[in-house]
Amino acid sequence: MQVRDEDLTVPPPAQDTKLASELTGDETSPAAASDDVAAARGSLFDDVEALIDDARTYVDAELSYQKTRASFVGNRVKKTIAFGIVAAFFAVLATIGLTVGLIIALTPLVTAWGATAIVVLAWLLVAYLLARKAGNAWGEASTAMSSPSEEKING
Template sequence: MTEQDAYRAAEDDPAKAETNGSLGARLEAILRHGEDLVMAEIAYQKARVGFGWSRGKRVVAFLALAAAFGGLTLVALVVGLLIALAPLITAWGALAVVGLGLALLSFLCFRSAVTAFRQARSVVVGEGPDRAVVAREGAE
């Protein structure tokens, strides 16, 4: 078998190259098949990203709708509380109770957000993170 025949065999099937061809033909066949594998993997990853991107757009749209409906629900709850409490403690009293309740909830959410931000910043910057918090967050 000539070197050219071995090269053709290596081009068709790398297993034949092991038995029939020169080292150069074998290496070239391996490189050619490796190239094909890399190109196939790149095409596969591009398809995965495209699929994920299309699904991601749907997720964002549904999250925006959920946030809008959640906001409308909160407005309805506040108005309902005001209407329900007005006969019991006057309109101004109902406004004060509902307003203070919302302010308290806002403050608690803000404080939790600041705490979470400080913990995340200390982990990223490396200012000696609390290892228990990092371990607990990683376990969830």
């Protein structure tokens, strides 16, 4: 059987046939258009309200996180100070032991008074050098922290 061009043509729809938009009710009347705008506006307000709620939730979570973090850091600072004080105490004890040992070791060579003088002068020299270094570091820090206008006034 042979297919002809006349067989492939689609006949026009009947006059009483409704379009798909008419069947589904997709036609928008002016009242329906204003309802859509109101719904979109309501949806926009809902979206903004949801955004504000999300922002509040985020801020609350961030504050909670920062409080926990600060608490942790505070706890670690306390431990650091405690261990530092104990370490400094043992360092002082070790220095006293070294001092006594040096005096005992030097006594046969230069008498007890001579050994004491040598050890004390050595410790005073070390303290003087460290104090000078601390003073230089303080001066550098204060220079770095001063503003340029203060340098002109002081300089």
